[in-house]
Amino acid sequence: MYKFFVQENQIINNKVNIEGKDFNHIKNVLRMKPQTKIFISNKDNEKTYLCEIENIENEKVVCKIIEECENTTELRIKVDLYQGLPKVDKLEYIIQKTVELGINKIFPTNMKNCVAKIKDEAKKNERWQKISEAAAKQSKRDIIPKVEFSVNIDDICNCISKYDIALVAYENEENISIKDVITSNEAQDYKKIAIIVGPEGGFNDKEIEKLKLSGAKIVSLGKRILRTETAPVAMLSMIMYQYDL
Numbered sequence: 001m002y003k004f005f006v007q008e009n010q011i012i013n014n015k016v017n018i019e020g021k022d023f024n025h026i027k028n029v030l031r032m033k034p035q036t037k038i039f040i041s042n043k044d045n046e047k048t049y050l051c052e053i054e055n056i057e058n059e060k061v062v063c064k065i066i067e068e069c070e071n072t073t074e075l076r077i078k079v080d081l082y083q084g085l086p087k088v089d090k091l092e093y094i095i096q097k098t099v100e101l102g103i104n105k106i107f108p109t110n111m112k113n114c115v116a117k118i119k120d121e122a123k124k125n126e127r128w129q130k131i132s133e134a135a136a137k138q139s140k141r142d143i144i145p146k147v148e149f150s151v152n153i154d155d156i157c158n159c160i161s162k163y164d165i166a167l168v169a170y171e172n173e174e175n176i177s178i179k180d181v182i183t184s185n186e187a188q189d190y191k192k193i194a195i196i197v198g199p200e201g202g203f204n205d206k207e208i209e210k211l212k213l214s215g216a217k218i219v220s221l222g223k224r225i226l227r228t229e230t231a232p233v234a235m236l237s238m239i240m241y242q243y244d245l
């Protein structure tokens with residue numbers, strides 16, 4: 001069953017009006033008919049509804065809400081990714097894959113060893129947000145993860161306290177693995193965590209020191225060196241195994 005996202009103001013008295021590109025998709029691409037059932041998520045309150053198309057007018061599709069869906073497709077823990085800025089096409093891949101795996105927010109992060117620099121960030125962010133929305137629809141997420149504007153290591157250090165834990169994937173860490181942390185007893189109560197991944201050139205020592213001093217946990221993802229685009233996928237897969245399956 002297809003999934004669509006609407007704003008609060010499109011939901012009036014148990015009816016949902018779908019307009020614009022989703023209207024066109026339903027009518028002219030999917031050629032859906034009345035009585036077809038679809039899922040609709042409210043972007044503003046993360047609620048998801050099972051709906052039925054009532055009629056397809058010239059400019060909009062009117063759907064009737066059948067019921068609110070209880071079992072969410074969201075992870076039971078919110079995970080924010082701080083991704084060392086990779087070469088731009090890789091970030092598109094990282095957005096798509098981490099949205100499928102349940103990410104909550106993505107923060108492109110400027111780090112010392114980043115090769116790429118973001119030109120015209122407003123335009124890039126619009127494209128990245130569209131990639132997130134497409135992946136959220138495909139994977140039937142209840143939310144469209146936000147791709148935030150880029151931050152730096154100091155920004156991360158300043159907001160680490162809002163997380164139950166911040167996990168820094170560090171390729172030179174030899175003692176503590178992500179498994180040691182997420183399988184610990186206290187970790188079972190975590191509600192909100194940050195995962196931090198370096199760019200192709202990795203972290204520089206000062207960045208690791210700063211993150212450590214701010215209370216972040218430095219962890220290994222195993223014996224092999226993963227690409228910057230593989231690391232967040234691996235981290236989220238392990239978190240999903242521990243908190244979701």
Ligand code: SAM
Pocket residue numbers: 168169170171172196197198199200201202203219220221222223224225226227228231
């Ligand atoms: N320049 C580094 C080197 O050659 O050792 C490799 C950096 S790796 C391509 C990019 C990022 O992926 C790292 O900064 C780290 O965040 C993550 N990563 C890759 N392999 C990892 C591992 N085995 N353990 C922890 N993090 C890893």
